[in-house]
Amino acid sequence: xxxxxxxxxxxxxxxxxxxxxxxxxxxxxxxxxxxxxxxxxxxxxxxxxxxxxxxxxxxxxxxxxxxxxxxxxxxxxxxxxxxxxxxxxxxxxxxxxxxxxxxxxxxxxxxxxxxxxxxxxxxxxxxxxxxxxxxxxxxxxxxxxxxxxxxxxxxxxxxxxxxxxxxxxxxxxxxxxxxxxxxxxxxxxxxxxxxxxxxxxxxxxxxxxxxxxxxxxxxxxxxxxxxxxxxxxxxxxxxxxxxxxxxxxxxxxxxxxxxxxxxxxxxxxxxxxxxxxxxxxxxxxxxxxxxxxxxxxxxxxxxxxxxxxxxxxxxxxxxxxxxxxxxxxxxxxxxxxxxxxxxxxxxx
Amino acid sequence: xxxxxxxxxxxxxxxxxxxxxxxxxxxxxxxxxxxxxxxxxxxxxxxxxxxxxxxxxxxxxxxxxxxxxxxxxxxxxxxxxxxxxxxxxxxxxxxxxxxxxxxxxxxxxxxxxxxxxxxxxxxxxxxxxxxxxxxxxxxxxxxxxxxxxxxxxxxxxxxxxxxxxxxxxxxxxxxxxxxxxxxxxxxxxxxxxxxxxxxxxxxxxxxxxxxxxxxxxxxxxxxxxxxxxxxxxxxxxxxxxxxxxxxxxxxxxxxxxxxxx
Numbered sequence: 001x002x003x004x005x006x007x008x009x010x011x012x013x014x015x016x017x018x019x020x021x022x023x024x025x026x027x028x029x030x031x032x033x034x035x036x037x038x039x040x041x042x043x044x045x046x047x048x049x050x051x052x053x054x055x056x057x058x059x060x061x062x063x064x065x066x067x068x069x070x071x072x073x074x075x076x077x078x079x080x081x082x083x084x085x086x087x088x089x090x091x092x093x094x095x096x097x098x099x100x101x102x103x104x105x106x107x108x109x110x111x112x113x114x115x116x117x118x119x120x121x122x123x124x125x126x127x128x129x130x131x132x133x134x135x136x137x138x139x140x141x142x143x144x145x146x147x148x149x150x151x152x153x154x155x156x157x158x159x160x161x162x163x164x165x166x167x168x169x170x171x172x173x174x175x176x177x178x179x180x181x182x183x184x185x186x187x188x189x190x191x192x193x194x195x196x197x198x199x200x201x202x203x204x205x206x207x208x209x210x211x212x213x214x215x216x217x218x219x220x221x222x223x224x225x226x227x228x229x230x231x232x233x234x235x236x237x238x239x240x241x242x243x244x245x246x247x248x249x250x251x252x253x254x255x256x257x258x259x260x261x262x263x264x265x266x267x268x269x270x271x272x273x274x275x276x277x278x279x280x281x282x283x284x285x286x287x288x289x290x291x292x293x294x295x296x297x298x299x300x301x302x303x304x305x306x307x308x309x310x311x312x313x314x315x316x317x318x319x320x321x322x323x324x325x326x327x328x329x330x331x332x333x334x335x336x337x338x339x340x341x342x343x344x345x346x347x348x
Numbered sequence: 349x350x351x352x353x354x355x356x357x358x359x360x361x362x363x364x365x366x367x368x369x370x371x372x373x374x375x376x377x378x379x380x381x382x383x384x385x386x387x388x389x390x391x392x393x394x395x396x397x398x399x400x401x402x403x404x405x406x407x408x409x410x411x412x413x414x415x416x417x418x419x420x421x422x423x424x425x426x427x428x429x430x431x432x433x434x435x436x437x438x439x440x441x442x443x444x445x446x447x448x449x450x451x452x453x454x455x456x457x458x459x460x461x462x463x464x465x466x467x468x469x470x471x472x473x474x475x476x477x478x479x480x481x482x483x484x485x486x487x488x489x490x491x492x493x494x495x496x497x498x499x500x501x502x503x504x505x506x507x508x509x510x511x512x513x514x515x516x517x518x519x520x521x522x523x524x525x526x527x528x529x530x531x532x533x534x535x536x537x538x539x540x541x542x543x544x545x546x547x548x549x550x551x552x553x554x555x556x557x558x559x560x561x562x563x564x565x566x567x568x569x570x571x572x573x574x575x576x577x578x579x580x581x582x583x584x585x586x587x588x589x590x591x592x593x594x595x596x597x598x599x600x601x602x603x604x605x606x607x608x609x
Contacts, residue, residue: 069518096520
């Protein structure tokens with residue numbers, strides 16, 4: 001349906017670099033990233049609203065990189081303020097039909113409005129609509145345009161939770177009717193509840209494209225790791241050690257011994273906070289990793305206490321309240337950290 | 349409407365006093381003009397055909413110039429609001445030139461392009477048409493000095509229209525021309541109307557440029573000047589009062605229409 005190949009563009013000091021991905025017909029593809037990551041820019045560049053510097057965009061098997069906006073047949077719905085304010089909801093929905101000089105406009109407007117759940121507000125001006133109604137009207141207009149692909153740019157961001165869940169249901173229904181959707185958001189829950197494929201975008205680069213389960217099982221960015229509450233996530237390099245079954249995971253100045261069969265090269269490491277032992281003195285044990293660090297934060301967790309120790313990386317350790325008091329742990333205290341090479345979860 | 353507590357500091361009082369003087373400076377001469385004119389002389393002047401003709405001439409020539417030049421000025425304003433191009437700053441500055449130059453000089457400048465020695469003047473002459481001492485010349489003189497008001501106001505109006513709405517209209521299948529007429533123009537309409545009123549009002553009251561191009565037929569400002577120089581203040585006051593009154597009525601009506609829009 002849509003294939004983006006090596007798309008690059010520069011706007012001011014910001015770059016989208018070498019972005020490639022494919023979206024199949026009927027996909028619900030969510031582009032997930034923090035504000036300023038370049039998500040909206042990517043969407044607008046595919047729709048033709050912003051000129052790209054290089055790359056190809058194949059839509060419906062046709063290269064559209066220099067196609068006029070009005071001939072790309074892509075519908076866009078933004079977070080807000082995209083209805084024409086001087087027209088009623090009816091006139092807004094009828095707009096694409098009038099452009100295409102279609103017949104039976106009233107009938108088609110009503111059909112789109114019913115589908116989007118806004119049929120009872122057709123005489124209203126956009127400024128009088130609630131957030132949810134506004135977005136329904138914008139979606140109805142896109143439906144009336146008859147395009148088979150929708151671009152949604154943070155369409156639920158300004159809605160309350162009730163409207164959000166209703167709109168999500170509507171978007172799923174639209175997707176099930178065969179419309180391919182590319183949806184940009186910074187909301188992890190939104191991505192999980194809607195997508196069958198997720199693309200993670202960071203600093204203008206598409207870093208990971210996969211099914212939601214894969215994205216969250218094996219996060220490849222700090223951003224996703226934080227979203228899903230994964231602590232102690234590192235992106236580094238794996239290197240074999242001569243005459244040892246261990247490998248070295250290099251993360252900046254820190255070297256961590258791991259037991260893994262993942263090949264050498266770029267890799268990701270997660271150490272679960274409950275696998276780490278904290279002590280006042282270095283311990284002789286089967287643990288291969290020993291670091292000295294200083295406690296910088298102590299915060300209660302759902303179960304136990306999270307102690308953050310700076311070892312050159314802010315490592316989170318989960319301890320019991322009993323351990324906290326018996327070891328006399330407090331902010332500013334120097335402690336030892338130990339964990340086993342086998343407790344490091346490594347993937348690439 | 350939310351009310352704010354009034355600032356009672358001495359600064360507020362001083363500014364109110366200074367502002368009051370300015371308002372008085374604007375209102376007093378106009379009010380004085382009416383206070384020094386008897387109703388009888390105004391009624392007599394209204395009955396004078398020459399006066400009525402001059403006011404009507406001022407109104408319609410200025411309106412004709414405004415309508416005619418808005419066809420050219422509105423697209424230019426749109427270009428200035430939406431496009432980046434070399435020397436855009438210079439173009440913006442050139443548009444304001446008619447405001448800053450003396451209006452008699454503006455009249456001489458316009459005269460330069462419509463005399464029989466000029467291309468336009470020769471072309472008009474060849475079909476038996478003349479600009480000088482003619483309504484067409486008056487229209488040109490009025491438009492020259494007043495067109496910056498329309499262009500600037502329309503440009504500001506188009507700038508205030510979110511570009512995103514125009515782009516959304518394109519994604520919905522509209523051609524750029526359709527986007528202009530269905531999105532940009534209706535959303536900028538208030539500012540365009542405002543510029544339209546200003547251009548018309550400024551044009552109808554133009555004296556300096558018009559008198560250079562056409563002493564006859566006499567527009568109202570030229571007639572007021574002629575009565576003043578030939579017969580003195582007393583004789584020119586009723587004409588001035590009537591013309592100012594007509595201008596004010598139109599101005600108020602147009603502002604009401606604009607507000608309702």
